[in-house]
Amino acid sequence: MRPETPPQLETRTCQAAIRSPELDESIKLFHQATGIGFYEQLPEEPNWTHYLDLTYAQKMRFSLVFDQQAEPHSRHATYPVHTYGAFPGLLNAGGEAPVATHKISAVTVAPSYRRRGILSRQITADLAYAQQAGFPIAALTASEATIYGRYGFEPATYQSRFTLKCAHGVKLRVQVPGRVVDADPQHFGPGYAALAVRALEQTFGSVDSTEFDNGFALGRWDTWETLEKPKNLRFAAYYDDAGQLGGFATYKFGGWDEPKAKLVVHKLVATSDAARIKLFEYLGNHDLVEEVHGQGPVADPLRQVLENVRDYHVRSIDDVLWLRVLDVVAAFQARGYQRDARLLLSVSDRLELISGTYLFEVSDSRATVSRIEDGQADSGLPRVALSERELAGLYLGTVQLDQLLDSGRAELVGGGTAGDWVHLFSVAREGFTPHGF
Template identity: 35%
Template sequence: MTPTAGTPRTDLEVRPITETEFADWNRALNTGFLREPTSPPEVLDARRPEFRPGRSLGAFDGGRCVATFRSFAQELTAVGGAAVPADAISNVTVSPTHRRRGLLTRMMDRDLAAAKERGDVVATLIAAEYPIYGRYGFGPATWATEWTVDIPRAGLDPRRSRPEDGGRVDLVDAEDVRKLGPELHERLRGTQPGAVGRTDLWWKAATGAVRFHPTWHEPFFAVYRSADGEAEGMVSYTTDDEWGDSKQPANTARVNWLLAVSPAAERALWHYLCSIDWITRVRSGWRAPDDLLPLLLPDPRAAAVTTHADWLWVRVLDVVRALEARTYGAAGSLVLEVADGAGLAGGRYRLEASADGTGTCAATAGDADLSLDVADLASLWLGDESAVRLAALGRVREGRAGAAREADALLRTSRRPWCPDVF
């Protein structure tokens, strides 16, 4: 008897892949993401360092891999700058022939249980589709915005492109990026809630030393150095070659990533990008929704929002450690009743925040001030979402009048959290 669509198949095996199965697993990955199924040998060789025994899962039907799932160790910056251990999830696919068979649920349950056992505080992912991951306890914890800057309208003086603070912008090569970039990124990560660590492999891929795709186009790299010579910002960007009527340039600079640890570096790098000859538009790449970019232009309307969407999703695995890892904007006390259908992090917890910003958390039998799902706790944890908003949506329930407003005073941050990376 052939199972109908939506019927779980008990003969489908879900397990960690072996290194010899990597090529088959990669073919299933490409299939799920609608890429050319077979990767050339050099791409497979570039991706093999990502393989970690036990953390790359596959579903197999008759020996063929039909679903993929990979996780790896990550550090995520909490509010206040502390790094917490995270289970980063990526490469999640199910082949179109095997949808609605429960394969993602089996892989996710297995991975999250292992992460909980390892002692990871949270799990993280970048969701390709919004509706999928809430049912596994993930909530959108950061959002991202992309702007397109119409340079002729921006109001910048085209005669001036140098920083006016005594600093300078220099073009550099890939080797310089691999030397300067990791330390610069660590400085940013230490102050930016939602940021995640970057490995040596990340920097090699970003500079072409390792190539995950058959075609790779070398970007330009520029570094901002302050008046005392310290590197405080860096940008990677590409350009096209478009010309309009009457031989007028219509070229676009597309930012791959831009890191800045000071407002001066942000200003200098954005103004530099907007001053390049023949460039009439700048695509900002994914930035924090409250990025300074529009307000660095004399006419902020020249920066039009191209895309705004959820970005980093978080799943809390240890409520106590998650709440104690971050800092708080005020003193206060809240009892949270957290519902978790998977049984990983549910319970009732008392959060005590002190005036110095530190907090303690412990299980309690006291009456709940707020009741919420673990996915909504994740959206609140990094400080981006509002408990008052969630209460208006019926996703947070007040056991005590005014508790949602008090939660916002404790949890929300003055600048929005942001994850500069996709993984």
């Protein structure tokens, strides 16, 4: 038996900026390889124009890793063994303005090339690039939950997948203002784009929507896997009492062959709880429909106003957004706060991107954060030691300092007892991320 030839890896990194035939071909190869990596159906040739347009719109920076020693008959003689993409975005962290965010996506490693450090080298280099480029935060949505913690990522938002029982209609305990109309998506292009921006501004934990998200909501294409034109989608728009567009839902009938007739929500964007509740009330009052399948925050306001709370059945609770802090000062000064406090955080970072001690001084909902040397620390201030992962969990208030201290994930340096400062990173409500990437 011939000995296995070790890979000779070559990384090609491209920026989807100025269009060219060569870059178009690299983008196409990138998406083909990513689709194979996620076991997806490859798109039809006419749809490649959409992929190119969307990738350029995202300003995607992507890498392909090739094995120069791959066997001639191997798929990897022409296809990359690893794909990795990232693009700029925004995150609502409760501050005065959204936070610039490095959004990571399309990460694959071919089965025969796993456990060779390919991803470790790529993501380490990319996070260093993002830090130097000035991004305070990196974000991703993880298909596997055990991979990204070693690089400093931590779950920051969760969502509930639920079934709303509505065989006899949806009965609410309150009358919700506004109205819902059966929408024609052809007339909602500019209006929906503006709505998506307002929803980002109003939804703590949300990231900005991409051109794909907007096209998906308006029925231009179905899934990212094929970008084919969807069939049988329906649309509903919510208007508040002032006549302003405040919500939009895209949904589909599940078919008569199902055990129960259901509507499945594909996308729902809302600028308020009233808009969200009113849209689900509308969906649940369709004739002959017994269930509505949707997604929402874990503490969904819809459940709080149902006449029968058991009509809301949680099928699963899933992590959505994972965060990694790249600049402690910039990230936490851009965040919103509910409490005043002074505190020292000593961060140990396995990648040495943000290791150090930081002074937090929070007053009137704003923070001043500064990196200090150990000798400069005020001995009278509480000091907590934690890792970069735990710090990421604090960013959107997903966990609190008292929880980290009680569970041993953080340590109060010098002993003593916890004070009100343990609630410094508390939030008014949980984060929710309506857009994946």
